[in-house]
Amino acid sequence: MKAIIDCNNFYCSCERLFNPHLEGKPVVVLSNNDGCIVSRSDEAKKLGVEMAGPYFMAKPLIKKHDITVFSSNYNLYGDLSWRVMETLRVLLGKKNVEVYSVDEAFVDLSIFSPEELPSIAKDIRRTVEQWTGIKVSIGVAPTKVLAKLANRLSKKDKIKTNCVVVLDTDEKIVGALRNTPVSDIWGVGRQYANKLKEWGIYDALQLRNLSEEFARTYFGGVVGARLIRELRGVPSKDMEDELVSKKMIATTRMFGSPVGDIASIKEAVATYTSRAAEKLRRQHGAAKTINVFVVTKEENHNVNYREAMNGKSVTLPNATSFTNELIKPAVDLVDKLFEKGKLYKKAGVTLSGIVPDTSIQGNLFLSETKNCERKLMDMIDNVNFSQRDDILKFAASGTDRNWKMQQNKLSPRYTTRWEELYGIS
């Protein structure tokens, strides 16, 4: 049996942890650039605040009900996420925990007997809350897709379920499937849901009864067939290995306000490249391909994203993880993309063609300067990590940064910066 453990309203819960007076009160957290609402407390949900809705549209409602608003504080959420995951690893063993996202983890519970599962799940929930202050919901079932469904049900009525639902018999599974619309199944998005509707398939039980063959031809190919098998209780999505390196690393941002000069865009691209290169080095990778894109701000509302976006890529002669070797070609691409007179609202850098950098590190045939550069990169990463973000940066990144995103409601990094440590005042 498998379980998914999911932190309740994660970003909001993190903020509340350090603002206990907000317990029981409506809270929302915004996306980067304070654009959308990405996390809502139950109270805010009840008041009708839309998930993923634009902040400016929700503002009247927020004001009316005096809802507390925070900008995303990824330093804080990242640290608390690590604590939750570490708790799970201590409780269940490292190899049985698969971190799926910042606030979710799949765990393998096959070491326990079926009768033990409800109490085990409750134990996990209690311990995580005790050790980290974060409340979680737990769904237990034979497959990942069914565990996701159980988790969903556990959140639907938190009081009745106490945030734990175990689907361990076929009766329970069938009952749950019958009462779940297909669009609520993990892996069924808007397009697939529409397709199914056309075929007269509305609930998850109907979906499960679709033949695998049919799915393979008309419904998402192998992906659809796998989904149906999972719904039948046949595990078809394995637990993933933790230490898989990313195949693609991206850093993309909206600008704080639209930008029309090429110099600022180059600064932004240089900065994003530095950030992407840091991520690359953290997984000991080196990249061969750089893609840079810019998005214009269109007055015309009907222009879609693809039309506004313009990207170009370059393949390097050798894979590298050195910021200085990546910045130059990335910035050069801006020259090719930039059109004078246009206003831009977003830019991004994607690194791909990623290989392990073992062949680069400490290579005998590499020049002395290369090895020095490697040491310089390590030093920059260490200083930036232990001190303040970006205390050391490349000159190309600029110092004014008038393109920087807006974060007007940012809370302190209570757990990861000495000078911002939580204090009692």
Next chain:
DNA sequence: TCTGGGGTCCTAGGACCC
């Protein structure tokens, strides 16, 4: 005035090879 960021997997089709 104003709508995020970062990923994954799969498939089809083109280029190229023997």
Next chain:
DNA sequence: TCTGGGGTCCTAGGACCC
């Protein structure tokens, strides 16, 4: 005038996720 069969690799694009 006619024009095989079998493969690999790469890229773009579509779908999904949180």
